[in-house]
Amino acid sequence: MGGPEGVIVVREFDRNKDLWGVEDVERRCEVGPSGKLSLFTDLLGDPICRVRNSPAFLMLVAEMGKEKEIVGMIRGSIKTATCGKKLCRNAKTNANKNEHIKHVPVYTKLAYILGLRVSPSHRRMGIGFMLVRRMEEWFRENGAEYSYMATDNDNLASVTLFTQKCGYSKFRTPSILVNPVFAHRVPISSRVSVICLDPSEAEILYRRRFSTTEFFPRDIDSVLNNKLSLGTFLAVPRGTFTAESFPGSDRFLSDPPESWAVLSVWNCKDVFALEVRGASYVRRTLAKTTRMVDRAFPWLHLPSVPELFKPFGLHFMYGIGGEGPDAVKLVKALCGYAHNLAKACGCGVVATEVSSREPLRLGIPHWKKLSCAEDLWGMKRLGEGYSEGSVGDWTKSKPGLSIFVDPREI
Ligand SMILES: CC(C)(COP(=O)(O)OP(=O)(O)OC[C@H]1O[C@@H](n2cnc3c(N)ncnc32)[C@H](O)[C@@H]1OP(=O)(O)O)[C@@H](O)C(=O)NCCC(=O)NCCS
Numbered sequence: 001m002g003g004p005e006g007v008i009v010v011r012e013f014d015r016n017k018d019l020w021g022v023e024d025v026e027r028r029c030e031v032g033p034s035g036k037l038s039l040f041t042d043l044l045g046d047p048i049c050r051v052r053n054s055p056a057f058l059m060l061v062a063e064m065g066k067e068k069e070i071v072g073m074i075r076g077s078i079k080t081a082t083c084g085k086k087l088c089r090n091a092k093t094n095a096n097k098n099e100h101i102k103h104v105p106v107y108t109k110l111a112y113i114l115g116l117r118v119s120p121s122h123r124r125m126g127i128g129f130m131l132v133r134r135m136e137e138w139f140r141e142n143g144a145e146y147s148y149m150a151t152d153n154d155n156l157a158s159v160t161l162f163t164q165k166c167g168y169s170k171f172r173t174p175s176i177l178v179n180p181v182f183a184h185r186v187p188i189s190s191r192v193s194v195i196c197l198d199p200s201e202a203e204i205l206y207r208r209r210f211s212t213t214e215f216f217p218r219d220i221d222s223v224l225n226n227k228l229s230l231g232t233f234l235a236v237p238r239g240t241f242t243a244e245s246f247p248g249s250d251r252f253l254s255d256p257p258e259s260w261a262v263l264s265v266w267n268c269k270d271v272f273a274l275e276v277r278g279a280s281y282v283r284r285t286l287a288k289t290t291r292m293v294d295r296a297f298p299w300l301h302l303p304s305v306p307e308l309f310k311p312f313g314l315h316f317m318y319g320i321g322g323e324g325p326d327a328v329k330l331v332k333a334l335c336g337y338a339h340n341l342a343k344a345c346g347c348g349v350v351a352t353e354v355s356s357r358e359p360l361r362l363g364i365p366h367w368k369k370l371s372c373a374e375d376l377w378g379m380k381r382l383g384e385g386y387s388e389g390s391v392g393d394w395t396k397s398k399p400g401l402s403i404f405v406d407p408r409e410i
Pocket residue numbers: 029030031032114115116117118119122123124125126127128129130149150151155156157158160161162164165
């Protein structure tokens with residue numbers, strides 16, 4: 001095969017010798033279309049940080065010439081996640097009970113590609129393609145059935161590389177919703193009680209209600225027990241339950257209030273920092289002014305833009321769900337609660353990612369300017385030898401209303 005393979009060596013990342021080279025490429029790579037605002041990532045000295053919480057992970061680097069210059073890298077992870085659902089055997093006996101009892105999840109071994117970067121001075125030489133191919137070899141060796149990746153719909157290089165060269169199909173287009181952390185606390189409706197669930201109660205709730213949601217990780221317990229998981233919060237109408245009277249998730253779900261909502265918070269701030277670049281002088285000054293006004297008159301509750309032009313930290317809300325006519329309002333209250341937690345932790349923004357069809361997204365406050373309406377998820381089936389099972393080829397399945405975005409893959 002032609003291309004750069006004669007001079008390029010792809011091998012596993014070695015922290016001792018590659019740290020500087022990898023950070024240098026990362027610094028020079030903007031993610032996002034040029035000419036607009038773009039986002040830079042500072043991995044705080046740990047290039048593997050964005051995959052290391054997954055059950056299996058690998059980082060590869062591309063090294064060039066005699067100088068052994070690092071010119072590209074890619075990260076990948078593998079886990080078991082839900083790709084669909086099927087009727088459970090005793091569905092008939094449960095027919096009169098809750099809808100959720102009738103289905104059980106179908107799991108698959110799912111690989112994820114992220115953090116692909118090629119140094120701007122070495123692009124269009126086939127290095128990105130080579131890195132993806134080598135990562136997919138590792139996925140196959142480890143039994144992964146599907147591989148997926150996420151990219152900004154406007155990122156022509158990445159979209160073309162994955163869809164036209166590597167065989168990924170455009171699978172889902174969820175939205176990344178980002179809200180700045182203001183200088184004031186967000187008031188929470190007095191008609192809502194927020195209960196903090198311990199990880200074991202959160203696990204029961206998630207497994208019972210969300211395990212059939214696409215991308216739900218089978219090892220949800222390791223997500224919830226990870227030190228980066230800051231907690232799971234349940235919102236109920238005031239007067240139904242309090243932290244003291246909460247009967248445990250099993251009993252709660254057997255007889256839930258008419259409406260309830262849940263979300264969990266993940267601390268990305270300790271994993272990486274982000275920075276917005278390319279903002280015009282006017283925009284920066286505007287942001288600064290609103291910040292000063294906010295500090296001077298906090299009682300006005302003016303929204304103010306945090307300092308996004310210096311590196312800032314992020315909290316990620318995941319596992320957002322709920323039921324009942326007031327679920328959207330309860331989600332809104334939970335987002336307010338998460339905002340206040342992020343403020344206490346010194347974060348610049350709170351973000352989440354939800355399906356484009358997610359009904360609860362109406363309750364998630366966000367700024368359009370900071371958000372991404374269509375994050376493109378590409379999906380590929382890695383082998384043809386797998387049984388079709390009850391789901392068939394997942395890449396051809398219709399999207400559900402919700403997806404479960406694993407915070408380990410942010
Ligand atoms: C996306 C990226 C990794 C591609 O790396 P690369 O080494 O230049 O890609 P390759 O040379 O292997 O390109 C393979 C194919 O991808 C497509 N492609 C790559 N860059 C492209 C571009 N700028 N415009 C259109 N298609 C492009 C082409 O089909 C190309 O094949 P061809 O050269 O035979 O036409 C690189 O542009 C990059 O680091 N971008 C910034 C970070 C980023 O956006 N990462 C992706 C996040 S998922």
